[in-house]
Amino acid sequence: MLSVKNIAKKLPDGRPLLKDISFEVKKGEFVGIIGESGVGKTVLLRCINGLTIPDTGEIIISSNNTHQKINGKKGKELRSLQRYIGMIFQGSNLVKRLSVIENVLTGRLGRINPLRSLFYGFTDEEVDTALNALEKVSIQHLAARRAETLSGGEMQRVAIARALFQEPQILLADEPIANLDPKNTELVLEHLLPLKKEMAIMGVFHSPQIVRDYCTRAIALKDGVVFYDGRPDISSSILEQIYGNEFAVQPVSVA
Amino acid sequence: MSYSLFDLDQSTKNLKQKKNKLYTPIFRRILLPGIVLMLALGWSVFALRIRPGHFFDGLPHFFNLVSEMFPPNWEVLTRGRVLFSVLEVLSMAFLGTFIGGLCAFLLALPASGSLSQSGSIRAFFKGILAFERSIPSLIIALLLIVVIGLGPFTGLVTVAIGSIGMLGKMFGDAIENVDPKPLESLKSTGATKIQIIRYAVLPQVIPSFIANTLFRFDINLRVALFLGVIGGGGIGFEIHLAMSLFRYADALAITALTLTVIWFAEKVSDYLRKKIIGKEILQ
Amino acid sequence: MRLLKRYKTYILPSFIFLMLLWGSAIITQVELHTLFAGIPRGVNLLLSMFPPDLSVMPELLYPALETVQIAFVGTVLGICIALFVGMFAASNVNKNRILREITRGLLSAERALPDLIVLLFFVTIVGLGAFPGVMGLAFSSLGMLGKLFADAIEEIDPRPSEAIAAVGATRLQIIRFAILPQVWPSLIANSLFRFEINIRASIFLGVVGAGGIGFNLIMHMRQLEYQQAMSAILVILFMVVICERISDVLRKRIIGAEVLK
Numbered sequence: 001m002l003s004v005k006n007i008a009k010k011l012p013d014g015r016p017l018l019k020d021i022s023f024e025v026k027k028g029e030f031v032g033i034i035g036e037s038g039v040g041k042t043v044l045l046r047c048i049n050g051l052t053i054p055d056t057g058e059i060i061i062s063s064n065n066t067h068q069k070i071n072g073k074k075g076k077e078l079r080s081l082q083r084y085i086g087m088i089f090q091g092s093n094l095v096k097r098l099s100v101i102e103n104v105l106t107g108r109l110g111r112i113n114p115l116r117s118l119f120y121g122f123t124d125e126e127v128d129t130a131l132n133a134l135e136k137v138s139i140q141h142l143a144a145r146r147a148e149t150l151s152g153g154e155m156q157r158v159a160i161a162r163a164l165f166q167e168p169q170i171l172l173a174d175e176p177i178a179n180l181d182p183k184n185t186e187l188v189l190e191h192l193l194p195l196k197k198e199m200a201i202m203g204v205f206h207s208p209q210i211v212r213d214y215c216t217r218a219i220a221l222k223d224g225v226v227f228y229d230g231r232p233d234i235s236s237s238i239l240e241q242i243y244g245n246e247f248a249v250q251p252v253s254v255a
Numbered sequence: 256m257s258y259s260l261f262d263l264d265q266s267t268k269n270l271k272q273k274k275n276k277l278y279t280p281i282f283r284r285i286l287l288p289g290i291v292l293m294l295a296l297g298w299s300v301f302a303l304r305i306r307p308g309h310f311f312d313g314l315p316h317f318f319n320l321v322s323e324m325f326p327p328n329w330e331v332l333t334r335g336r337v338l339f340s341v342l343e344v345l346s347m348a349f350l351g352t353f354i355g356g357l358c359a360f361l362l363a364l365p366a367s368g369s370l371s372q373s374g375s376i377r378a379f380f381k382g383i384l385a386f387e388r389s390i391p392s393l394i395i396a397l398l399l400i401v402v403i404g405l406g407p408f409t410g411l412v413t414v415a416i417g418s419i420g421m422l423g424k425m426f427g428d429a430i431e432n433v434d435p436k437p438l439e440s441l442k443s444t445g446a447t448k449i450q451i452i453r454y455a456v457l458p459q460v461i462p463s464f465i466a467n468t469l470f471r472f473d474i475n476l477r478v479a480l481f482l483g484v485i486g487g488g489g490i491g492f493e494i495h496l497a498m499s500l501f502r503y504a505d506a507l508a509i510t511a512l513t514l515t516v517i518w519f520a521e522k523v524s525d526y527l528r529k530k531i532i533g534k535e536i537l538q
Numbered sequence: 539m540r541l542l543k544r545y546k547t548y549i550l551p552s553f554i555f556l557m558l559l560w561g562s563a564i565i566t567q568v569e570l571h572t573l574f575a576g577i578p579r580g581v582n583l584l585l586s587m588f589p590p591d592l593s594v595m596p597e598l599l600y601p602a603l604e605t606v607q608i609a610f611v612g613t614v615l616g617i618c619i620a621l622f623v624g625m626f627a628a629s630n631v632n633k634n635r636i637l638r639e640i641t642r643g644l645l646s647a648e649r650a651l652p653d654l655i656v657l658l659f660f661v662t663i664v665g666l667g668a669f670p671g672v673m674g675l676a677f678s679s680l681g682m683l684g685k686l687f688a689d690a691i692e693e694i695d696p697r698p699s700e701a702i703a704a705v706g707a708t709r710l711q712i713i714r715f716a717i718l719p720q721v722w723p724s725l726i727a728n729s730l731f732r733f734e735i736n737i738r739a740s741i742f743l744g745v746v747g748a749g750g751i752g753f754n755l756i757m758h759m760r761q762l763e764y765q766q767a768m769s770a771i772l773v774i775l776f777m778v779v780i781c782e783r784i785s786d787v788l789r790k791r792i793i794g795a796e797v798l799k
Contacts, residue, residue, distance in 0.1 A: 107705055109715065122280065295610065303611065303668035346561070347566055393752070481742060
């Protein structure tokens with residue numbers, strides 16, 4: 001389970017971005033985060049997995065009876081916690097020159113002994129499991145291909161396989177479908193959805209329709225705080241408040 | 256924690272049975288080239304009789320000599336011979352690059368096919384240029400010294416000849432990459448080959464010619480320097496001489512002057528190159 | 539009047555240029571008659587160099603090998619140090635701006651030094667022999683390789699590094715899995731290029747006495763043993779051409795493998 005308590009973060013120029021964010025997410029949930037551009041959704045995700053340090057507040061991961069704080073940790077301690085948080089980026093961020101299977105294998109670098117990973121590489125069991133992960137996203141036949149030869153949708157699925165291979169407790173996704181066409185969008189989301197059985201998923205989306213169709217819960221950010229936290233089928237009046245004037249009727253499908 | 260997502264699937268099992276491995280552990284991949292490299296390295300170090308102990312033994316000697324270099328003997332720079340030698344190096348590089356560039360241009364024309372369409376003529380001239388490029392300037396210098404004698408003139412000719420290969424190739428490439436449309440329109444008005452070259456090819460390639468020549472000039476400054484050591488004239492000789500006579504403070508002073516002059520010449524060359532390329536873009 | 543002004547921008551620089559050329563000709567003591575007198579002498583020389591004295595070949599092989607080995611070890615040593623220094627000078631690896639600028643400045647200064655001067659100094663101060671030659675080559679390669687390596691490291695896409703950092707990887711793991719795969723073809727190509735340069739420099743090292751075939755060549759020339767000198771020249775040419783061919787082939791294979799895959 002992930003607890004976010006009173007997170008605040010200022011922009012580099014001093015203006016406040018996040019003011020007081022609090023919520024909890026459990027395994028089995030697929031949370032969609034929405035809000036205006038620039039409201040701080042990506043910053044929030046990065047605070048959760050330690051890539052960015054919040055000014056105040058706490059981020060706590062707990063499983064069974066253990067609680068671990070993420071914020072404020074550095075170096076080895078931070079790394080040992082990061083392995084429980086998986087992240088999918090907007091651009092999939094694969095290492096283009098490595099093969100697909102190697103990209104998936106990098107998911108467990110947080111767990112493998114650094115010396116062994118540097119000088120030996122990955123064991124046969126790890127390769128087998130990575131192959132399974134690829135199979136879960138239906139691209140195991142691409143395992144030997146170089147990552148850069150894949151299409152955007154396929155690359156994103158490799159990123160999911162990598163996150164899967166990592167076996168995190170929490171999966172973060174920062175606009176994972178923003179660069180994809182509608183067909184690939186559907187493919188990626190269809191593969192993302194079943195993962196909520198094993199982990200808590202939090203995804204930032206720019207489309208409330210997607211959140212309504214796929215997520216179990218929606219959190220909307222506005223003015224640095226959690227404006228809405230509840231069922232994903234948000235009424236249009238609330239949506240108008242979330243997005244202000246820029247929200248107009250969004251077409252659901254490709255026209 | 257056990258992931259229910261990772262139950263084995265039959266189709267994947269089949270994939271795994273394939274002989275060609277999906278992933279080779281790192282050390283096996285770099286093992287072969289790594290071993291070859293290590294063997295070559297080990298053999299070389301052994302054959303050259305390099306012993307790290309040498310390095311540490313020589314350190315006190317090293318520091319001794321370095322301390323003898325300071326302070327540099329600036330007085331030696333007032334000797335006319337030294338200043339003149341610096342000028343010699345500049346002149347050798349300057350004039351030599353110029354002459355070499357002209358000859359390279361003359362060779363590049365047939366090599367690029369502007370003069371004749373014959374494939375064998377092009378190949379012939381390209382071959383000359385390629386062969387010429389491989390000959391180290393050292394060898395050219397040694398031969399010319401026997402033929403012409405010692406002195407800066409020999410150095411000049413060496414620099415010129417040494418530049419032909421590289422500049423010839425660069426010029427040839429530039430000519431080949433020229434936009435063919437102006438050439439065709441001139442041809443259709445009945446212009447001769449020479450006229451086509453003068454009015455359609457040249458205007459397009461001159462900026463790149465000048466830029467390449469300036470580039471070669473930078474290289475030739477260093478070539479001229481090293482020619483001095485073997486007797487081709489120029490300050491390389493003075494530096495080498497000072498070192499052989501154990502006059503290290505002199506050597507440092509002369510070297511400092513030489514480096515300053517070279518640095519300055521390169522700055523001028525860079526400035527000119529930027530101006531030319533800038534003009535290109537503006538045009 | 540306007541015509542005159544426009545011509546001034548062409549005529550004046552051209553005039554200065556011609557003056558410089560003429561001045562250079564005087565300083566370098568251009569004597570065309572010497573050149574023309576040299577032509578028959580040159581022909582004579584070439585004739586006296588053929589046929590090359592092949593009996594000398596066996597004793598030339600070892601120095602030739604030595605020259606290649608000095609260049610090889612020197613380049614490898616230079617690569618190792620340059621890799622290390624290059625990481626210090628790369629903005630995505632070294633966050634400390636002052637340290638980075640200093641490193642880059644030192645690399646720039648070293649690059650400006652002519653290879654010859656560096657080698658001369660090394661051979662003088664450390665002594666003659668293969669080891670000073672190797673050190674000299676390594677040091678003279680530092681400037682160019684250090685800068686090229688640093689630039690290559692800086693030009694990589696930072697996003698894969700971030701993704702791998704996000705799973706909890708250590709700094710070394712990030713370098714190995716995200717940075718190195720992107721950067722190694724460029725590293726090897728630059729290294730091979732420097733190796734070609736160092737082969738020629740190694741010949742020169744022989745001339746000033748650090749061992750290798752350059753020494754044999756100079757000796758034969760000075761002793762007017764032209765046929766033996768010709769053999770040495772042939773061996774040198776052969777060596778240079780082979781090393782450059784191997785280097786080119788390897789470079790194409792590396793870059794080609796990248797493109798084809």
